[in-house]
Amino acid sequence: MARAFEISPPGSEAHGFALVAQALSDPAGRGAVAERALAIGESLRVPRLIVSALEARTLVATHEGRYDEACVWADRAVEVAPSVGDRGMLSHQSWNAGFVYLRAGRLEEAGRFAGDFERLGSELDAHDEVHAVALRALIAALAGRWQELADLIVRVEAASAANEAYPCQFNWRTLLVCALGAVHAGPAREARRLEALGRQSAVVAGPAEREPALLRIAVFRRDRDAMRRMLELLPAAGQPYDVDSPAARLDALATLGDAAAVEKEAAVFLDHPGYTRPFALRALAVVRGDESLRAAAATSFGAMGLTWRARETRTFPG
16 A cells, blocks of 8 residues: 555656555544545546546444434545446346445335436346345345245345356345345244354355344244354444445344443444434334433434334334
């Protein structure tokens, strides 16, 4: 990284891309870096640099919990991407925007980007199909649309098999998301089959416990030992292209009654409206015995369109 700055004149295209790489590799406190990259791209009128800098600004805003701002930057990246003349970059920006909108708790709007990516990705390759069905399945899982998720199983398995030779975490992660759907919609043997299939193929970005759907399954089954084991392996801060890990952790910690861990992990999200905030409120309500927080969580879930989560909150952990 340092060498890239040494050999790229300030204000040059190469310097702009070096700034983008710096912001993307470590977004913490890199807002000014991404802003400089964008300024260079706009000054030189280099579309690829502009889009890359907008993606960096999106990541920085997301990392800092400014989810609605991240959506604005993602929108701009999608708008500018066609000028690059690279269908792969255009499809990636649509896919990325889907995750950005999910983190903001704007699930229905995320579905629009999933549809855009499917249309673009259909003309690319097997790896794009894996990404397309992964985003579609994740949206269905977060929304609690279990039958829709069940209907995706055949497509998910076919996509994973077709992309087997290309290392990708979504080859196996989406199988586990579908297993979560089967846990809710049945039959139980289908959930077990998909879980086993996902576990045995979790090579890239594994182990399998790093997919929050597995922790969700353990919470559903009230398997306290499995919850504790998975909490040790699932990062509290989430992972790239992951939405549900912090929320799943909060649900598991609340179910286990780990008040200290809930207080610590919930605090990160209380001042940042987005997908995870109502889970933080709900977990705090459970460990504090605070019904006003429980009501606030239910209201927040309802505002996101997650009425099933709002209903669940009344008796959680049940």
